[in-house]
Amino acid sequence: MSWTLKLKVDKRENAITYLPFSCENKGLKIRVNQKFIEKNDKPWLPIMGEFHFSRCDEDLWERELLKIKACNVDIVATYVLWIYHEEIENHFDWSGNKNLRKFVELCHKYNMFVFLRPGPWAHAECRNGGFPDWLLKKGCKLRTNDPTYLYYARRWYEQIALQIKGLYFKDGGPIIGIQLENELYDDKKHIKALKEIAQQLDMHVPIYTVTGWGANGGAKFPSGEVIPSFGGYPEAPWEQHTHELLPNPNFFFTDIRNDSSIGNDLFKKEGAGIKDNSKDTDYSDYPYITCELGGGNQKTYHRRPVINSDDVASMATIKLGCGCNLLGYYMFHGGKHSIGKLTTLQESKETGYPNDYPVISYDFQAPIGQYGQVRPHYHKLRNLHMFAHDFGETIAPMGVYFPDVLPANRYDTTTPRMAVRSDGKKGFVFFANHQRYPGIQDIPKIQVTIDLMDGEKIVIPSQPFDLPKGAYFFWPFNLDIGGITLESATVQPLCKVEDREKNKSTYFFKVCDGVNPEYVFKKDISGHVTCDTKGVNIEVRGNRTIISNIPLGIEYPLSFTAPETGKQILIYTLTQQQAESCWKAKLLNREVIIISESHNLRFEGNKIIVYGEKNHGSLVFYPKLDKSVHFNGHIIEQTASGRFCKVNFSFVQSKSRIEIKEQGFQTDLYDKYMFMDESERYCAKQYNISWDVTNLQELDDAILELEYIGDVIQAYYKGQILNDDFYDGVNTFQISVKKLEDRNLKLKISPLNKNKRIYIQQWPEFTSKLTCNITQAKVRPIFN
Structure with a gap:
């Protein structure tokens, strides 16, 4: 069977309208419109990763924050868990691994923003959802506007405000957001009361959010006061049965933001299907952002799913294709529950909650584990984050469009799953063929026709392709490449490096599973293309230049000279392994691409810290570094070849x-x-x-x-x-x-x-x- 999918970009995007969220400090401005967040008046597609300071040893914070940042994460989100700081009434503890101020200051030191999640109720698989035991004995109605509860909630916020005074974005600090409460889906008056308390305590930030998921179409929240934030997990270990789950709607492209299965162990569930539009609240006045896109899943005693790297990375790719303009992961870094002075601090059935969790481990199978272990999905996500950094300004304003043929239901494994993000002239086409249950299969002979607003028709790819099972990726169309228009390509954009002094742009793409790479450029540019190897096929068809039989790797780029601007353009097509070994950092005041196929990297100023399980390896730098950077390994050899330089290094032996x-x-x-x-x-x-x-x-x-x-x-x-x-x-x-x-x-x-x-x-x-x-x-x- 062949699939000729058609898609029409016919919706006129509404004019930008700004929400009452904005703030400006020295040389930096953040504001929010109904589509995306802006930084310095430009569209911004930030990446946010959850890391709980109180669930990690204080002496490791710096090391682990650098790992998070090296994955191109912009914002660190963190719960402030009440029971950790006031387990005994009136005895507050902000020392050691509970030192919120020190943690926020470290984030600021490394130019990372902070998003606080102060509760008062948090969940977080914590005892009582983070409430101290003594609070439960006060006899008040928790998580409501009960005056007694509000008294203690205000008192809790006061203590947090004392710790972070002067660290808000408005003061030149890193705190740009506050999430009020968590998973409260039916009391917008209480959300408003918590926001009023926060602002009375000078907790002013550019962005206030609430979790937007819930039964009956999603959480109810005060209009214009907060932004609803969403999530989605590969599995649902909180489900109370021990059978296989139904196919997960989060592995489909859909305009439904609300995943009502999250937390349904704590509130009545009303199931959401992939075509359940009528039950989803209209969120068109708010940008689509996530705070709990599963970086993994925590195991419960009765459900112990194993999350693989493609479960995580495919879901993040799909959410980007669905229009998400802030990818926020929970958890990005695992941790551990503490042992309190009075009790253990994990959620358990003996406290009246529905699940038993490990006493200590909160590893979450996250991209970075409980002890800082770097996992394969860290590298897959880094590829996506590099794209968000370098192309976020382009994709964030784009709308979302779906093909004329959609999967019939969540059990449909034969209809292609795809979506397009476009502004009517250019865009990206997304494909996904990964799902945990049931087993997926190859989908043969797919070709997509995209009708754009100006009457242009894009056919991608030039010949039908087979979408392998497990594959997920996106391709550009009508993308400006340094003054040349890339009409379409069967490779995924990764990142770019600009050298304005030399009037030079370098683009990195990566191959997609089971698909031969092909670049299609508008106009006849065959006379402006060179490649340092034989066998590249350059063919002119009408008013297009099609380049195929592309050499892979870092040795043989496609080289262009833009006819109108004279700009030099290089295009490297990386293998999957090279792409997942690719890092982008700013060293010596310039952007640098580093390929490290055997080690992980983190960066501290101009210092490269290399770590891994082998006691030797190599790094390849593009462009060649004019000066030496600080480096923690023993350099065996340093060589230069073409546009790259290579460093071979070793570490001390260990047995x-x-x-x-x-x-x-x-x-x-x-x-x-x-x-x-x-x-x-x-x-x-x-x-x-x-x-x-x-x-x-x-x-x-x-x-x-x-x-x-x-x-x-x-x-x-x-x-x-x-x-x-x-x-x-x-x-x-x-x-x-x-x-x-x-x-x-x-x-x-x-x-x-x-x-x-x-x-x-x-x-x-x-x-x-x-x-x-x-x-x-x-x-x-x-x-x-």
């Missing part, structure tokens, strides 16, 4: 050993969180694990990694619980051991019952009804 001894099971304070059935205690196992790592202090980190079969695993260090997890059949149990002076741990595993009513994607093979054991252990050095 490790590990020893595991099984012991008799001993009782500990947190054993109750291991056994849903106490009768299984007799099968539980306990181990003593010791290790040694050479040159430990010179490493960036050292991760103890355990493969095991069991139900719940706990690690203790010097009598205190250090970490825990629920077995999911795929992921390993990991602990950072660099800071542990005594190099041994006590490990406990409760047995996995093959008859237990829990959802695990990939069950292991059982030799008996109850199983628990360690199958492999190692220490992974992270070189630096």
Whole structure:
């Protein structure tokens, strides 16, 4: 079957109308219209990542913020969890990893904006949703305009205001946004009351938001006072059943922003389908932004989904194609629950909430894990963020258009899923063919015809293509490339580097799964194109120049001289691996592309910090650096070739050993969180694990990694619980051991019952009804 999809860009976009959100400080201005956010009067498509300062060791904040920033994230969002700071009434604690002011100042140091989520109720898989136990005993009606509750809510906001005084955007600080409450979908009067309290306390920011999801068409909020912000997760571990989920609407292109499945364990659900338009509130007066686009999913005891990198990256790509103009992830960086003075601080059924979560681990399978582990979706998302940075001004004002043939329902896996963002003259066409359930399949012979407002017809690609299962990408059309019009291309734009002194523009694109790269330019520009290799096919058809058989990689760019401007234009077409190894940073006051295929990077001023699991590697720089940058590795060799330079480096060697001894099971304070059935205690196992790592202090980190079969695993260090997890059949149990002076741990595993009513994607093979054991252990050095 072939698919000839048609799409007409026929909606006249409404004139820009500004919302009552704006602020200006020294040389910087932020304001909001009904379509997008502006920075200095230009469209801005920012990236926001959630990172909870109180769930990370204070001495690691700086390192982890630099990792987040290196993924081209502009805004750090963070909850301020009430119970963490006032567990005991009238005893406020803002010290150590609870030092909000220090955290915000670090964000400012590295030119990152901050979005505060102060609650008062937060959820965040925290005990009581973040409320202190003592508040629940006051007898007031929580999360309402009950005078007693408002008294304590105001008192909480007062304490936050004291901590962040002078750090708002209006004062030259980084705080540009405040989210009021969380997941409150039916009380707009309370939202307004909280905003009034915040402003009375001088908590003035350019942007106030609320979570917009909820039953019956979405949350109710005071018109013009806040911007509704949305979300979407790959899975729903809060669902109370243990069956496979229905196909997820978030893997479809749709104009529905509200995902009513989020948090439906806490309010009555009214299911949302992909064609459920009549139940969605009209949000046309507000830009489409997200605050909880799943960077992963936290596991509950009864549902333990495994999230892969394409689950996360495809959903973010789809939301961009659906018109989202602020991609905000939850979580972007995992963390850990603290142990309070009085109780543990995780959500659990014993506190009246619907789910049991690990006592400590809040890893979330995020792009950056609980201990700072960089995962594959970090790299896939960085590609998308690079595009948002360099082309956000172009795409943010664009509307969204859908083809004439749409998927019939959420079970349709044969109709192509696509959308277009366009201003009527130029744009981007999005495709997605990834979904967790049910299994997806290849879709053959797709070609799209786009009718533009001026009567122009774009056919993309020039020949039908097969969309592979699992693929997701977007292509440009009528994109200006340094004065030459790229009519269409079957490659995804990645980023660009401008050199105004040399009148030169360099563009980087990446190949798309299963599709041969092709560039189609308007006019006959064949006499202005060169390539440093043979075999490139340059063909003129009518008033178009089609370039195919493109060399991939960084050695052989397409080189143009723009006929009208004389500008030199270079186009590099990268492989998927090269693209996901590509970083963009500002070094020595110029934009630099760095390709590092074996290591991760973070940047501190003009210093490049390289870290990873190999003790040697290389970096390729474009353009060649005129001066040396600071670098943490030992340089073996530095060479220059063409437009690039390459640095080979090495780190100090490190070796490790590990020893595991099984012991008799001993009782500990947190054993109750291991056994849903106490009768299984007799099968539980306990181990003593010791290790040694050479040159430990010179490493960036050292991760103890355990493969095991069991139900719940706990690690203790010097009598205190250090970490825990629920077995999911795929992921390993990991602990950072660099800071542990005594190099041994006590490990406990409760047995996995093959008859237990829990959802695990990939069950292991059982030799008996109850199983628990360690199958492999190692220490992974992270070189630096």
